[in-house]
Amino acid sequence: MGDIQEGRSDKDRRDEAGRQKPGRQFHPAFFGMYLALALILSYVETLIPFYIGVPGVKLGLTNLIIVLMLYDKGMAQAFVLSCTRVILAGFLFGSLSSILYSMAGGALSLLCMAAAKKSGKFSIYGVSMVGGVTHNIGQILVAMAVVESAGVAYYLPVLLVSGVVTGALIGAVAAEVKKRLPGA
Amino acid sequence: MRRNDWIWLGAVLAAAAVFWGIYIWHQGNAEADCAVVLVDGEEYGSYPLNEDAEISINGTNELVIRNHEADMVAADCPDQICVNQRPAGKNGETIVCLPNKIVVEIHSSEEAEVDSVAN
Numbered sequence: 001m002g003d004i005q006e007g008r009s010d011k012d013r014r015d016e017a018g019r020q021k022p023g024r025q026f027h028p029a030f031f032g033m034y035l036a037l038a039l040i041l042s043y044v045e046t047l048i049p050f051y052i053g054v055p056g057v058k059l060g061l062t063n064l065i066i067v068l069m070l071y072d073k074g075m076a077q078a079f080v081l082s083c084t085r086v087i088l089a090g091f092l093f094g095s096l097s098s099i100l101y102s103m104a105g106g107a108l109s110l111l112c113m114a115a116a117k118k119s120g121k122f123s124i125y126g127v128s129m130v131g132g133v134t135h136n137i138g139q140i141l142v143a144m145a146v147v148e149s150a151g152v153a154y155y156l157p158v159l160l161v162s163g164v165v166t167g168a169l170i171g172a173v174a175a176e177v178k179k180r181l182p183g184a
Numbered sequence: 185m186r187r188n189d190w191i192w193l194g195a196v197l198a199a200a201a202v203f204w205g206i207y208i209w210h211q212g213n214a215e216a217d218c219a220v221v222l223v224d225g226e227e228y229g230s231y232p233l234n235e236d237a238e239i240s241i242n243g244t245n246e247l248v249i250r251n252h253e254a255d256m257v258a259a260d261c262p263d264q265i266c267v268n269q270r271p272a273g274k275n276g277e278t279i280v281c282l283p284n285k286i287v288v289e290i291h292s293s294e295e296a297e298v299d300s301v302a303n
Contacts (some may be wrong), residue, residue, distance in 0.1 A: 125185045125186075132193065142303035157201070157204040160199060161200045
């Protein structure tokens, strides 16, 4: 895994060929396409039998879209994307309680990813790993509130490790996609 | 990946190891298997099941802990029901001596395979 971001400033909105990149303003069609991608990946994730013996460990494919949106359009649009994605995917494939869990995980992870990106100390891999870990922490916090016991915390080590591993995988994919997307 | 990415990776793995260690340590403390002896409803003593011991309860009964099980081996009462009861070692199992108002309760991480009625 090599360094991808170095030397390419975020403010330079032109790609290598000198074509103007789409700016940070809100494009409904663009946003809709990203939302559709996020929903498709939510669905794909329910199809993949990614089960390694412990419940709650997920690949977090949609985080790929959220990370790309964060890098391309900034935090505000990524946040709206994350929220709409959680609500729609929850009604389509999940339940009300899954919306609650995803919303907490999604909001916390987006805030932390935005902070990690803004600090400039992490590459897209690090930002994605921050997102994976904090997503799981957010869900554990909701689980603690729901069962009103700190006992759920015994599950924390498993989710920390899975968050950082899936985060690294998603980061690798995001870096490759980002290289090939002229707009992103 | 940049250097900071590796630092984050290492920090998270270290945190996971620490939490796991705390959990293991906590579990070792909380779930120590023991036999609790109650006399007339009040706690007389608590004895770990992993140490063999012979306990005299008020001079009336003799409780032996052996092989991770508690067994009443002697009682001064005429019916000897508690002595004839089989040794108890699984969670929730009890040995009762009614004439001397003694109850031995097992608190263990090992769950009983049959329910307490069938015992």
